[in-house]
Every structure is written in structure tokens, then in C-alpha cells.
Amino acid sequence: SVESVQKSLYFRLSLLLLLSCRKTHGITFRIQISVKELLDTDVLLKLLFHLPVNYPSTLPDISVNSDQLTRAQCTDVKDKLLEQAKNHLSEPMVHSLILWIQQHLKYVIKESATVCNEKTTLSKGTSTEDGIWMLLLHLDHMRAKAKYVKTVEKWATDLRLTGRLMFMGKIILILLQGDRSNIKEYLILQKTSKVDVDSSGKKCKEKMISVLCETKVQSQQKRFQTFEVKEYSTLDELQKEFETAGLATLFSDFVPPLLK
Template sequence: MKRKPETDGAVFRIHITAEGQVGEEVPLELLFRLPAGYPSCLPGVSVSSTHLTRAQCATAKEKLLEEARKLLSEPMIHELVLWIQQNLRHILSQPEAARSGEKPTWPETATDDGLWLTLLHLDHMRARTKYVRTVEKWAADLRLTGRLMFMGKTILILLQGDRSDIKEYLILQKTSKVDVDSSGKKCKEKMISVLSETKVQTEHKRFLAFEVKEYSTLEELQKEFETAGLRELFSECVLGLVK
């Protein structure tokens, strides 16, 4: 029986920060490749950071895989992300991570060509009407489809399109005065996080337009993801966020 390569499955690129050895914030890029048999078999894992050496990233990867083995047969990406955030400081203090003279590692570069799906989380929207209109305009200008989703205080943006256009959207999102602060002054978006970046096959294009939707229950939000064939994305990146 021919084994499908890991690259045939979904790829999740997750950006987080975790506490380092002396309490500093360490940015991490975690890359998870889900093989066809996931979660009954381990995901492919890559750890990179401009603040860590190659040895430190390798040790973090090994520890993540050890933790993943304890979670086989159940969705584990969200748990692994939380685990590395809580344990990075301890990992970096271990001897195998302390080899000197090595340069920091840069994030692994995936092929940018083709269709990508990116999931974003916003902390809040104070000037909601203006903010929503701006997001809709950016999506239209950049030929992006997807969803702007509201459920209670949870705000998610799903973007589908060329990766270069999604990157341009993120630049606009972070550099434009799109919201207002607590005093009513215009401000830039500082509370946005990238939950996932996934390359998808063109024939699996999931959204034909960009729509703004509001959900009254978690079940409605889950159904939106499942209808688009994004059950794994919901369970790995969204469920723990809204519970």
C-alpha cells in the first residue's frame, strides 16, 4: 500500500509568542503538516524563531512530538500550541538546547503559489460599522473571498486567495487606522493574530464571495466551518478559543 506523503494533507502555520528563559517574549512559528491518517498518526512538526538557535528549535520540536505521542487518536494541534507556550522556558533551560555558536533559525518557507486559506482572530471592534466596511473593501480590492464572522465577543476573519494578496491584506490591517481606541481616537489594529495559514488545492476552493455573518451559537459557527470542509480547522484553532 503506497503511503501518501505528508504534504498531501493540510498544513497549519501558526504564529505565537511564549515566555523565554528570562521572561522575555519569544516569537515562534509552528508548522504542522497533517497526514491522511491524522490524528491516528503524528503530524509533521517544524519549529522556527528568529530569537532561537537551530539546536533550541530542534529540541522544542522533539519535545512537541513527545507530547503529541500522548495525544494520538484525538485532535491535538490546539493542545500542542498551548503546551509549547506553557513549557518553552523549561525546554530552553535543558542542556541539549543550550549549544552555543549557532545562528537563529528563520521560518521555513512554504510554496507561496496557488490558493491559500488564512484564519485571523481580532480581539475587538469598537467602531464596528466602519471597520466592517473597510474589511469588505480590502477583500474586494484584493480579490479575496471568505468570511468575517461574529459570535458573541469572538471575531474571526477567514481569507481565501493568492498568498501575496493575503499578505497585502495583513499589511493594510496592521498599518491602517481602522478602529478607535477607548478615548475615541482613530488607531491601528494591534490585537490581531494569525491562527492558521493553509495551502489548499484550487479544486477545493471553499468560498465564492466575501460575506459578513453573525452566529448566535457555537453550533452555528461550527456548521459554517464544516459546510466549507474545515472541520479540522475549527477543532484545532477555533474551539479552544471560544470555549
């Protein structure tokens, strides 16, 4: 349950609050999070949040430090937290951000390493924007499934993106390939449009979305020619879809953990 997750979080966090309550400067506090069982070693994240006076209508300023992570990785963690914060604009978000990074730190670090490796292997004078890029997204649920699917298909078509919208049990994945600028545009649409409905049936934005991976398509990987919506009866069927496209590693790194 949500309550048990929250209690577990509080028991596993080492929480330090340094408050400075000033009407003209807002509130600043630091939280130390010990992330367990997600990496080979525990990672102590030192997060500094500054909540401006008009928070949560305005995003907080976030600073990330860790002795176990590189400066670049800390920057990536900060960027991902700010991306997630945009999904919670106008509502209290710090606790949600802490929960999110505890659950996704492993994937943020893996993605950071992937991008770093690509930058070092690209030939001299070649921009990282060149070539075909790939994006793997995880959706928590779809309440208005028919409308949601139709919208995703339209966005993919309009932005000339290929790939798959994949359903397997409770798992919902969107795998996209195309120009990186178009993939970025898709992400903006996905996060800012009222694409689903809430529990009361009111139109709402997608708040339960995770970017599992964003990377350049490699030569050994298959380029999808169309965008298709597919449902799979078993995990093996879903795995075969990835393997056929030369994406076995992508599957093993990101899909099995979603079942836990």
C-alpha cells in the first residue's frame, strides 16, 4: 500500500531538515537519502531543496551531491528530479520526488553511463544529435485506454516516430525511434497534454510516467519501420519482440525490474 511504502521510506531515510523560513526567501532544507538495494553499494544522496515563496506554483531549486557519484551523475540526477517536478507543478512535490529517485536512481545512473559512452565513441566532429535515437517509456496505467492509445498513435505519426506501444499484463511500455528533436517534442506532449482521466473521470495530464532509457540507435539494432500497438500474453513474447529488434540488453536492463 502507499502507506506502507511511505513508512518504509521514512524508516530507510536519514533525514536532516535545515529550515530558514523567510517570507521573502522561502524555505531551504537538506535531505540525506540512503538508497538501498538498488545498486551494488548503498548510495548516500545529499539533496538540497529551496522552495520559493510561491511554491508549489513555482518549481523548487534542487542541488544534488554524493560521494559515491561523479559530478556528471549528480547533474543527471538533478535534471531528472527537475523533469519529474514539472509533473507535480502546483501541488506539494518534495515527498514524491524523494520516492521517485529512490525507485529510479539505478536507471538514471545507467542512462548517464550510456550517454557518456556514446559521446566518447562518436567519431570526431560528429554531433550527438545525428542519427536515429530511441526512447523507452514506462506508463503506470491507462484509465481511458482507447483515447490514450489513439492519442499516442497520432503523436507518433505526426512526429514521424516508429516503434511500439506494448501491453503485457500490467506493464505498459512505449518504445520510440526517430530524430532526437522529434523524440524530445513527443516527451513534451506526453507530459503536458491531458491525455488520460483521473479516478473521477476528469481529464488529466500524465503524472505516472518514467523515462527508462534515451539513447542513440546502434548499427546492430533494428530500425522499426512503423509504429504499432501490440499486446503480449507472456513475458517471453515481450522479450522476443525486443530480441528481434536487437534490443535484448535494453529488455534485460529495464523490463524485469518492473515486475518486482
